[in-house]
Amino acid sequence: MIQTPHIPIASIVETQNLARDNTPAEPILSIDHVTKRFDGATAVSSVCIDIMQGEFVTLLGPSGCGKSTLLRMIAGFETPTHGRILMRGEDMSHRPAYDREIGLVFQNLALFPHMNVFDNVAFGLRARGRTDGLKAKVQDMLALVGLDGFDDRRTGQISGGQRQRVALARSLVTQPDVLLLDEPLSALDLKLRRQLQTELKRIQQETGITFVFVTHDQEEALSMSDRIAVMNAGRVEQFGSAVDTYHRPATEFVARFVGETNLLRGQVQAASGGRVTLKLDNVNATVTVPAGDSSLGLGTDVAISIRPEHMTLGTGTDQPIAATVLSHSFSGATITYALDSAAGRLLAQVPFQPGGGHPLPAKASVSVGWADTAVTLIPGKPGHSQSDMEN
Amino acid sequence: MARTLRSALLLAPSAVLIGIFLIGLVRLIASSVLFDGQIDLHHYVDIMNRPDYIAMLGRTLRTAALTTFFCLLLGYPTAYYVARYQGNRNILLLLIIFPWLVSIVVRSYGWVVILGPRGLVNGFLMWTGMADRPLKLMYNDFGVVMGLVHVLLPFMIIAILSVLMQISRNLEEASMSLGGHPFYSFRTVLLPLSLPGILTGVTLVYLMSTGAIVTPLLLGGLGDTMIGTEIFQEVMHFFDYPKAAALATVLLVTAMAVVLPLQFLERWLSKRLTDGAPS
Numbered sequence: 001m002i003q004t005p006h007i008p009i010a011s012i013v014e015t016q017n018l019a020r021d022n023t024p025a026e027p028i029l030s031i032d033h034v035t036k037r038f039d040g041a042t043a044v045s046s047v048c049i050d051i052m053q054g055e056f057v058t059l060l061g062p063s064g065c066g067k068s069t070l071l072r073m074i075a076g077f078e079t080p081t082h083g084r085i086l087m088r089g090e091d092m093s094h095r096p097a098y099d100r101e102i103g104l105v106f107q108n109l110a111l112f113p114h115m116n117v118f119d120n121v122a123f124g125l126r127a128r129g130r131t132d133g134l135k136a137k138v139q140d141m142l143a144l145v146g147l148d149g150f151d152d153r154r155t156g157q158i159s160g161g162q163r164q165r166v167a168l169a170r171s172l173v174t175q176p177d178v179l180l181l182d183e184p185l186s187a188l189d190l191k192l193r194r195q196l197q198t199e200l201k202r203i204q205q206e207t208g209i210t211f212v213f214v215t216h217d218q219e220e221a222l223s224m225s226d227r228i229a230v231m232n233a234g235r236v237e238q239f240g241s242a243v244d245t246y247h248r249p250a251t252e253f254v255a256r257f258v259g260e261t262n263l264l265r266g267q268v269q270a271a272s273g274g275r276v277t278l279k280l281d282n283v284n285a286t287v288t289v290p291a292g293d294s295s296l297g298l299g300t301d302v303a304i305s306i307r308p309e310h311m312t313l314g315t316g317t318d319q320p321i322a323a324t325v326l327s328h329s330f331s332g333a334t335i336t337y338a339l340d341s342a343a344g345r346l347l348a349q350v351p352f353q354p355g356g357g358h359p360l361p362a363k364a365s366v367s368v369g370w371a372d373t374a375v376t377l378i379p380g381k382p383g384h385s386q387s388d389m390e391n
Numbered sequence: 392m393a394r395t396l397r398s399a400l401l402l403a404p405s406a407v408l409i410g411i412f413l414i415g416l417v418r419l420i421a422s423s424v425l426f427d428g429q430i431d432l433h434h435y436v437d438i439m440n441r442p443d444y445i446a447m448l449g450r451t452l453r454t455a456a457l458t459t460f461f462c463l464l465l466g467y468p469t470a471y472y473v474a475r476y477q478g479n480r481n482i483l484l485l486l487i488i489f490p491w492l493v494s495i496v497v498r499s500y501g502w503v504v505i506l507g508p509r510g511l512v513n514g515f516l517m518w519t520g521m522a523d524r525p526l527k528l529m530y531n532d533f534g535v536v537m538g539l540v541h542v543l544l545p546f547m548i549i550a551i552l553s554v555l556m557q558i559s560r561n562l563e564e565a566s567m568s569l570g571g572h573p574f575y576s577f578r579t580v581l582l583p584l585s586l587p588g589i590l591t592g593v594t595l596v597y598l599m600s601t602g603a604i605v606t607p608l609l610l611g612g613l614g615d616t617m618i619g620t621e622i623f624q625e626v627m628h629f630f631d632y633p634k635a636a637a638l639a640t641v642l643l644v645t646a647m648a649v650v651l652p653l654q655f656l657e658r659w660l661s662k663r664l665t666d667g668a669p670s
Contacts, residue, residue, distance in 0.1 A: 075564075075568055076567070076568075077564055077567075096567070097564065097567040097568050098567045098568075098569075098570050098571055098572050098573075098576075102568060103568065103569070104564070104565070104568040106561050106564070106565060108559065108561060110559060110561035110562050110564070110565040111565075112562060112565070112566075112580060113562075113584070114583050114584055123566070123569050123571070123579070124569035124570055126579075127566065127569050127570040127571035127572075127575055127576075127579075128569075128570040170565075170569070171568070171569065174569065174570065
């Protein structure tokens with residue numbers, strides 16, 4: 001990395017934007033078919049992800065899905081069993097952590113307990129021998145995270161949220177190519193977490209540094225990320241924008257893990273003109289939905305995913321699925337109904353119209369449908385998941 | 392009232408212990424200076440006037456320093472390895488503590504078998520022709536230091552281990568992720584944080600090796616005794632208790648002369664290291 005003299009954050013952003021314009025195609029971080037096995041157990045399985053300069057990418061998945069292992073491989077604490085990790089096109093797979101231009105915010109923060117705030121933040125600059133203008137750089141960074149004047153505080157004397165900020169400042173001050181964050185907010189209470197999410201996003205945009213954020217919280221992932229890699233059992237099930245991840249889930253796992261959804265299974269009966277007609281399991285109904293990009297043979301098992309908020313409720317028989325109301329919950333703007341149907345338990349979230357009468361009572365008969373555009377067709381047998389889905 | 396009584400009762404055993412220890416210490420010093428109710432320092436004057444005693448004192452301190460140094464050199468990496476061991480750490484701990492199950496006399500004699508003129512090492516060297524007559528590996532300072540390091544190493548390992556176990560592996564990783572090479576990370580993170588353990592280990596090993604009796608007796612040279620051995624002989628062979636007491640007091644004072652500054656050094660160092668790493 002180039003020795004940068006002390007320059008204000010705004011100009012850092014500018015230079016990095018310039019750098020981005022010059023080399024638009026090359027990803028700053030490339031995970032190239034990376035596999036990691038521990039004693040025969042596969043933690044990460046043939047993962048491919050390209051991350052661009054300045055992106056906020058989230059690795060999202062349940063615990064044990066391999067997201068932390070992947071992060072540790074990017075950091076340089078684990079070596080891939082197969083595959084390569086490239087940064088700016090250079091193979092990093094076997095480089096030790098201290099020779100990579102990365103920053104890492106640990107889940108437990110790992111602040112140095114024997115140093116004050118200033119020395120914690122200054123650590124990376126000193127370790128790399130970049131001591132020119134050290135004081136100003138550290139203080140700029142402390143200002144960026146909102147901790148001016150905290151220089152002399154001991155890490156034990158400050159609050160949880162302030163400790164997060166110190167950890168962030170410490171790993172950002174060296175201006176790493178990529179900042180890795182390993183569930184840094186999981187230990188905080190909800191209010192503080194929301195506040196720090198906004199802060200993180202602001203700091204990421206101000207510095208223009210590429211963030212790779214690990215979390216199991218799908219709301220956190222959706223609200224912060226440019227792109228999300230949803231991981232399950234060591235594989236990336238889908239890598240796409242937050243909107244795509246939610247509205248165009250590639251697999252059943254993604255549909256279920258990211259937000260609530262209704263999954264209906266069936267077989268392809270006919271396909272023509274960009275639409276497929278499905279015979280739904282357990283329900284005496286055929287539905288026609290947009291085929292999307294997939295081309296499916298007749299008889300193929302598929303599932304369709306419809307988010308609760310895209311379900312429509314009717315009282316007649318004009319809609320494909322008959323159901324009965326089990327219960328409802330009212331949340332101000334909307335009412336969410338839990339419904340029982342031959343296709344299984346369904347959720348429908350409908351807008352609440354003031355003056356539109358009372359919520360439907362339990363046991364009321366309804367019919368359920370959806371808007372055409374809200375349906376996502378997920379190919380594959382139940383439980384089967386696709387790997388290496390890439391944009 | 393009841394609470395005060397309970398505290399007093401709980402304190403009683405340690406008070407008794409400290410009391411007995413203090414009485415012993417006072418009587419030891421008294422027996423070296425009080426003769427017929429008069430203060431008489433002639434034993435101390437004698438000690439100071441005997442070059443062989445001064446040499447013995449110097450040898451004792453040097454042997455203790457060397458023993459401590461080698462214990463630290465061997466003990467720190469061992470403690471680190473155990474602290475970061477992924478498998479069953481208890482097995483390693485057992486291996487470290489295992490020698491304590493064997494009497495110190497037996498352990499020291501073990502070295503005679505290994506280092507003696509007809510011992511394993513010399514036997515091998517002469518058999519291979521690398522030496523044509525036995526090397527003098529024991530009955531000298533080398534043998535004593537070797538024996539003492541063996542006997543005292545577990546103390547050093549455990550003192551350091553107990554501190555290293557408290558230091559999260561993440562701290563070293565944090566240092567590395569910030570560009571700290573392994574040695575830099577060691578110097579700026581691990582070392583300052585483990586300093587309390589190091590100083591505890593150093594103090595323990597140093598104190599125990601200054602007072603060592605058995606190992607120098609078995610492995611040391613005839614002419615170059617250590618002060619602990621000398622005290623032992625004054626008591627057991629010559630029944631000269633006042634002189635032994637005087638020697639013991641000298642040993643105590645010289646040991647304190649090293650250990651007390653060490654305690655201050657610990658405070659000074661940890662303050663310095665916590666206030667800021669060198670830039």
